[in-house]
Amino acid sequence: MKTRLAVLGVTAAIACIPFLGASNVTLNFLIVALLIALAGQGWNILGGYGGQYSFGHAAFFGAGAYVTAILQVRYGVNAWVGFAAGIAAGALVGAVIGALAFRSGLKGSYFALVTLAFAEVLRIVASVTPITGAGVGTLIKLDMRPQAFQFQSRAAFFWIILVLVLTSLLISARLERTRFGAWLTAIRENEDSARALGVDVFRVKLRAMILSAAITAAAGCFYAQYFLFVDSTIAFGSWISIEALLAPIIGGSGTVFGPIAGALVVRALGEAAKLVAGDAPGIDLAIYGAVLVGIVAFAPRGIVGLVTRLSARLRSGGAEVVVRSGRHG
Amino acid sequence: MAEPLLLVDHVSQSFGGLHAVKSASFDVEAQSITALIGPNGAGKTTLFSIIAGFQKPIDGHVYFAGQDITGLAPHLLARQGLARTFQIVQPFVGLSVRDNIAIGAYLRHRARDRAIAAAEQIAHQLGLGRYLDQPAGTLTVGARKRLELARALATSPRLLLLDEVMAGLNPSEVRDLLPTIRAIRDQGTTILLIEHVMQAVMTLSDRIFVLAEGKIIASGSPESIAANAQVIEAYLGEGAALQYGGSRCTP
Numbered sequence: 276m277k278t279r280l281a282v283l284g285v286t287a288a289i290a291c292i293p294f295l296g297a298s299n300v301t302l303n304f305l306i307v308a309l310l311i312a313l314a315g316q317g318w319n320i321l322g323g324y325g326g327q328y329s330f331g332h333a334a335f336f337g338a339g340a341y342v343t344a345i346l347q348v349r350y351g352v353n354a355w356v357g358f359a360a361g362i363a364a365g366a367l368v369g370a371v372i373g374a375l376a377f378r379s380g381l382k383g384s385y386f387a388l389v390t391l392a393f394a395e396v397l398r399i400v401a402s403v404t405p406i407t408g409a410g411v412g413t414l415i416k417l418d419m420r421p422q423a424f425q426f427q428s429r430a431a432f433f434w435i436i437l438v439l440v441l442t443s444l445l446i447s448a449r450l451e452r453t454r455f456g457a458w459l460t461a462i463r464e465n466e467d468s469a470r471a472l473g474v475d476v477f478r479v480k481l482r483a484m485i486l487s488a489a490i491t492a493a494a495g496c497f498y499a500q501y502f503l504f505v506d507s508t509i510a511f512g513s514w515i516s517i518e519a520l521l522a523p524i525i526g527g528s529g530t531v532f533g534p535i536a537g538a539l540v541v542r543a544l545g546e547a548a549k550l551v552a553g554d555a556p557g558i559d560l561a562i563y564g565a566v567l568v569g570i571v572a573f574a575p576r577g578i579v580g581l582v583t584r585l586s587a588r589l590r591s592g593g594a595e596v597v598v599r600s601g602r603h604g
Numbered sequence: 605m606a607e608p609l610l611l612v613d614h615v616s617q618s619f620g621g622l623h624a625v626k627s628a629s630f631d632v633e634a635q636s637i638t639a640l641i642g643p644n645g646a647g648k649t650t651l652f653s654i655i656a657g658f659q660k661p662i663d664g665h666v667y668f669a670g671q672d673i674t675g676l677a678p679h680l681l682a683r684q685g686l687a688r689t690f691q692i693v694q695p696f697v698g699l700s701v702r703d704n705i706a707i708g709a710y711l712r713h714r715a716r717d718r719a720i721a722a723a724e725q726i727a728h729q730l731g732l733g734r735y736l737d738q739p740a741g742t743l744t745v746g747a748r749k750r751l752e753l754a755r756a757l758a759t760s761p762r763l764l765l766l767d768e769v770m771a772g773l774n775p776s777e778v779r780d781l782l783p784t785i786r787a788i789r790d791q792g793t794t795i796l797l798i799e800h801v802m803q804a805v806m807t808l809s810d811r812i813f814v815l816a817e818g819k820i821i822a823s824g825s826p827e828s829i830a831a832n833a834q835v836i837e838a839y840l841g842e843g844a845a846l847q848y849g850g851s852r853c854t855p
Contacts, residue, residue, distance in 0.1 A: 454710045454719070461707045464696035471656065471690070473682030473711035473759055 278448040278531055285532070286441045293430040302429040306501065308542040309436040310494050314515060315522030315534030316443035317491030322520060323528035324450060325483045326463025328383070331390030332519040334372065334397050335365040335488035337510030339495030344413045344505045345406060354415075354424035358496045365492020366485050368397075373484030377477050382466070391516070398511035412506025415499065424500045432501055439497065440535065443490050447531045459483050463529070491519060521563055525570050527577030536578045541566070607670055609634040609763055609794050610655070615664030616818075617650055624650045626818040627664065632763065637785070637795045639805045641829075642815035643839050648798045649691060651815065652767055655796075656688040657681045668763065682711060687761035689752040691768045691798075697741035701732055704740050704751055708758030723758055730754045730784060746777045753784075763794045770801040778804055806830065814838065 293302065314336055322328050343361035346352035352360070372393050381389055401407045408414075419425050426432055450456035458479045461469040470476050495515075499505050508514075518541070526537025544566060545559035552558045574581040608631035617625040625647040632638040642648050653659040655666055657678040665674045668686055678688075687708075696704050705723035706716075713719040727733050730750045735743060740751060749769050756764055766785075770778050778801055785808060789795050799805045805812065805826065812829045814822040816838035822829060829835055833845035 452716055454714055454716070457703065457707055457710055457716075457719075460699065460703075461696055464698055465694050467658075468690070468694040468696065468755075469707065470678045471658075471682065471688050472708045472755060473679045474707070475679045 278451065279445065282441070282444045282448055282531065285535075286437060286444065290434065290437055293433055299429055302433050304542065304546060306429065306433050306436055308538045309433075309440050309535075310497060310501070311518045311522050311542060312535040312538035313436065313440050313443055313497070314491045314494035314519040315526070315538055316440065316447060317487045317489070317494065318519040319447065319487075319523040319528060319530075319534050320450065320459075320490065321480075321483050321487035323523050323530070323533060324447075324456060324463065325459045325480060325487075327480060327483070328387050328520070329390040329487075329516075330387040330513075330520070331372075331392070331394035331516055332487075332491045333394040333511045333513060333516040334368055334390065335491040336495035336498070336515045336519070337394070337397060337401065337507075338368045338488075339365040339492030340499040340505045340510045341401065341407055341413070341495075343496040343499040344415050347415055348413055349406065353422070354500060355422075358424060358493075358500065361496035361499070362489050362492050365495065366489040368492075369484045369488025370481065373481045373488075377480045377484070391513075394511055394513070394516055398507050401511055402507035407505075407507065410506075412504060412509075415503040415505075417503065425503070436497055436501075439493055443493075444531055444535070446486070446490070451531065455479065455482065460529070494519075517563075521567065523577075525566060525577055527579030527581075530577070530579040533577050533579050540578060608632055609669055610796065611667040612651070612655065613665045613667065615651065615654060615661045615666065617647070617654060617659065617661050623818055625654070625661070628815065628818065628820050629664075630813045630820055630823065632794060632796050633811070634762075634794050635789065635792065636810040637789050637797065637808050639809040639812045640796065640798050640815060641800075641805055641812060646815040646838075647818040648815055649767060652688065652765055652798060656686065656765055682759050682761075685760070685762035686765070687756040687759045687763070688765040689756050689767055689769055691771070693748045693752045695740035695743070695748055695751055695755075697739065699740060700737050701727060701740055701743070701751060702736045705732075705754045705758045708755040711759045723754075726754050726758050729787075730757070731780075745772050746774075749773060750781070750784075753788075757788065757793070761793060763796065764788065766795060766797040766799075768798055768800060770799055770804045773801075775803075782807060 292305065314332065317335065318329060318332050339361035342364040343357040346357040346360055347354055372390060376386055376389050403409055419427055458469065458474045461474055462476055462479060466476055495510065521541055522537035523534040524537065525541055526535065527533030541563060544562050548558045548562045570577055610632040612628060612630050614627045614629050615625055616623070616627050628651060640648055640651065650659065654661045657676050660675040665672055667673065668684060673681060673684070696707065702720065702723055705726055706719045709719040709722040713722055724736065727736055730753060732747065732750055732754055735747060740748070743751060753769055770781065773781065782804060785795065809826055812824065812826055813820055814829060814835050821838060822832050822835050836845045
């Protein structure tokens with residue numbers, strides 16, 4: 276209940292930003308950050324709560340983006356219908372990869388590598404097949420009408436992505452209060468124990484993968500509508516797999532607010548780096564790397580964990596916190 | 605005699621050339637506390653793993669409440685009412701004691717409130733009440749063993765397999781745990797235990813089976829097992845029975 280109120284409060288506060296006279300540059304920054312947050316929310320369900328680290332969430336992001344774009348451009352399907360179909364397509368790709376990987380009992384780095392491989396294969400296939408526009412990519416026709424999911428003002432896009440993020444936050448908050456969520460966390464903590472206590476490990480992982488894929492696919496669908504262009508490196512490239520996992524890990528994996536906190540910080544750092552270093556290629560990636568090392572070394576539960584720890588310390592009057600929460604006890 | 609709750613029928617297991625279990629047969633009567641003992645490396649834990657569905661035997665069958673459960677997945681067995689603890693405790697270290705036990709309770713209670721309530725009740729029953737909010741990773745060995753027991757118990761099992769729950773406990777902790785285990789049995793849960801702490805085995809068990817080199821070499825009441833020459837020799841080496849007493853019996 277408390278989490279749900281916090282979710283609504285935070286979202287309401289963010290929703291007011293366009294009224295404060297934010298510039299298009301600011302809005303654009305926030306939209307992209309929220310897009311990453313959404314992709315990260317998806318990753319966080321499987322990776323943060325379930326402990327299954329995927330390096331290939333681009334597979335779902337790309338499936339969403341391509342299906343949204345191709346249905347409109349090649350089949351004249353309505354953009355909103357295409358959006359929904361894109362989410363479904365992402366979920367389906369998640370189901371297939373999940374079934375194959377989990378049925379063969381892949382865990383840890385093996386699972387990570389297999390997801391990475393799937394995303395890469397999809398990227399290569401998308402870069403040569405005609406239906407995706409091959410190397411040229413797919414351009415969605417400009418059609419500035421709400422029915423076509425295109426808007427004159429950035430604020431409209433901003434609120435739409437915010438609603439999507441809100442939905443994903445509520446799903447995460449709900450996860451923390453249901454049996455499915457508890458079982459998923461149990462699998463992260465100790466798979467054998469979970470099994471012995473009656474958890475159908477395969478089923479729970481697969482369901483988490485489908486949910487996770489659908490949320491990340493929604494981010495892909497939104498990307499297609501916002502930028503009106505998709506090609507194989509955007510859709511299935513490793514950039515989105517990396518951002519989708521960096522945001523929750525830096526923000527606090529397995530927490531409701533981790534991905535959104537992480538996405539804002541990561542994006543802000545990336546922009547700041549560009550201001551300082553100009554457009555030196557890869558400077559943002561170098562910054563991400565440094566932040567990641569810092570987080571892993573000093574705040575294993577990310578920004579959210581750090582804040583909780585500091586606020587607990589403040590409340591206890593500066594005294595050392597007695598019980599250190601955290602995955603490693 | 606009524607049908608036994610658990611029947612292990614000529615089960616064999618081998619890893620490569622090593623025959624860990626050789627055609628072992630035994631049974632556990634409902635409402636009893638049955639112990640499986642034997643020297644190190646006798647195959648006890650392997651046999652346990654097979655019963656709990658973590659391994660498939662190369663030969664033989666396991667029957668639970670009259671049904672063949674050989675090779676059934678662990679989570680399905682848990683649903684049928686067969687729960688196990690691990691010799692090396694496997695808590696969900698990042699979760700609180702309450703959440704740890706609730707994972708087990710969720711098997712029978714879908715709603716969170718009811719699972720938590722069931723978990724708290726079991727925690728109090730097992731003397732873990734004051735640790736409820738503590739992460740499992742911060743518990744002492746004794747409390748971890750109780751947590752392992754509590755989680756398994758939360759699945760409302762008909763048969764509870766306890767793999768060395770006494771190991772690593774000091775004598776007073778062992779003494780404290782004995783009535784707890786007896787109480788679990790008295791509430792209707794049948795117990796099969798693997799144990800090295802003889803004080804526990806002798807005071808708790810209704811019946812004992814002795815496993816040595818993968819074979820069941822003796823069975824009977826605690827008194828008869830203590831006096832069994834074959835058992836003494838299995839533990840202490842050939843000829844030990846003559847030296848330390850114990851009736852010679854022909855196999």
